[in-house]
Amino acid sequence: MGAIDQLILQLFDIEAFKFGSFKLKSGIQSPIYIDLRVIISYPDILRSVANHMNNILQNSNVSFNEICGVPYTALPIASIICVDYKRPMLLRRKEAKNYGTKKIIEGKFRPNDRCIIIEDIVTTGSSVIETAESLWAEGLQVTDAIVLIDREQHGEKNLQEKNIRLHRVLKISEVLDCLVRHGKITEEVSKNVSEFIHGNQMQLPTLKIEIEDKNISIPIRQRFQTIIKEKKSNLCLSADLTSLDEIIELSNLIGKNICMLKIHCDILTDFSMDKIQELKDVSRRLNFLLLEDRKFADIGNTVALQYTKGLFQIAEWADLVTVHVLPGEGIVQALEQAAQTINESRGCLLIAQMSSKGALTNNEDYVNGVIKCAEKYSDFVIGFISQSRLTTSDKYLHCTPGVHLTNTGDQLGQQYVTPRQAIDGRGADIVIVGRAILDSINRVKTAEAYQQECYQVYEELRKI
Structure with a gap:
């Protein structure tokens, strides 16, 4: 032998x-x-x-x-x-x-x-x-x-x-x-x-690096805009699941349809750095960003530690994080400085308006403060979580949660809008969809439907 x-x-x-x-x-x-x-x-x-x-x-x-x-x-x-x-x-x-x-x-x-x-x-x-x-x-x-x-x-x-x-x-x-x-x-x-x-001959995913919009200058913003254009997707999946294994499996199935995946690491019952690295590998292979919806809201020194240390080591794997500006602009400054210790580009989305009924963030003084903070730290802040368009500048991406094709709300105060209402009526660039996909019998087909619907409206309004 x-x-x-x-x-x-x-x-x-x-x-x-x-x-x-x-x-x-x-x-x-x-x-x-x-x-x-x-x-x-x-x-x-x-x-x-x-x-x-x-x-x-x-x-x-x-x-x-x-x-x-x-x-x-x-x-x-x-x-x-x-x-x-x-x-x-x-x-x-x-x-x-x-x-x-x-x-x-x-x-x-x-x-x-x-x-x-x-x-x-x-x-x-x-x-x-x-x-x-x-x-x-x-x-x-x-x-x-x-x-x-x-x-x-x-x-x-x-x-x-x-x-x-x-x-x-x-x-x-x-x-x-x-x-x-x-x-x-x-x-x-x-x-x-x-x-x-x-x-099943396997092609490598392609990613062009040319960007027509000259206002997009920082790496994470450039990467996000490229993903949207290349994949013809402005859909973010809100994967509010408690199993990282399930999130990884789901990402493999519908990662091709989304530009971003939003998770909450502190609700995961099986979190480990090995598993989160596996999810990061999927995001690189299928070309979408990872958003940790941490909603940081503490003094600068504390959030810097929450961002880089502890069990989750968020800065190591999350492309973007969400931030409340309630403690003042020092929170963004601290996160930006902490992100400079990472060899990959990082950024954040400031929470300006929430989709829940009676949210205290939805007042004019707070929103104006959020906009001023974004302008001061525009290299790190790439956009907003909002229910309306806050600025005419194309530099900032507006991400609108609470989107559903049929439902109008739930019993816990969540208020839904349709993709067209979010993009046309509220000026959204990125549409965040959660339970409409997660609760679907066929998650893959539902994700495809939302991707097509959201991007079609986006193209109609010449936002690309």
Whole structure:
């Protein structure tokens, strides 16, 4: 038996390959699931994987100075290759820390060094590209990547578009052929998987960076406006759910329809930084912003700590937060200063008017104070939560909650308006919809309907 067949059968025996019906992150059902995380519990198999990948390094005639494994599953593989074969290693963090050196890439290197990327499995190639972009940002050259398994779902072509050559130990077609030959799966199972693979070629999400509106100058504002135009969506989902797992699952299904997802982290019963990072990964892949509806309303020092510290570490993952200006403008100043410790652009929405009946925020003096605060901190404040248009400036986005196509209110004082009333009558740019989607029998179709309705009205009024 050849060494490659032996490796495939070992992976099958430890259930790295599973056949049946599995729900993927994208929400679609797949007849195969590949879980290479299990190899860390089998040292002999892990070393065998590293050996095969090192053989490719030796035979590919690719020159390089360092190796970088994609976090996290590829890190043990890269570590063994570097230790066994004395190859220098770099470590890419998923996010820079806000203390110490604040580096994304750890290890010793020089500008223009060539670094080769190690990955366990490639589907779209997005993880390899994200790692390459971090390396490029540090002045390193990346032209090649080595993967254990290529799912053959367009990943190689996606990488070619980024001028990265893909080398692989195994193709999924080779895995299927081997398992059929050795009686591990039937021809029918192999055919079903092959048809699924060929019918689900994965493209990378596209995001143009050109912006026509010259008033949009700061990164988070630019990114938000780009998302709206690219996705043809001004829909924000208010995911007031108590399970982060459910929010992640829902985001995978309807993330393509929304420009922003609003959550309350302090009502989640299963919050963890690992899970919130998974949600952040979904938001990057499907291109929507994360809004933590924290409604900060305390003195500056306290909100800075609430924003950056504690269980939730909101600044690490939330693109935007909501803020009351009741304590004075110092609250915005404190949040803006705290956001500067993060290596990603951050911003906030000031709460000017609420959709609940009898809200005390809905008075002229308070609203005028909110507008003045926004003008003073316009690099951090990108818009308002409001029930009316507060300013003629296109710099600020007006986000209107309490939108529903049919209902007029609930028993707790929530007052609803239709998308047309929100956009045409109240001047909203972003329409925030919650229970109308969450309580729907078919959340996906309902989200699609709201996206189309809201953006159609938005286009009619020439707000884009």
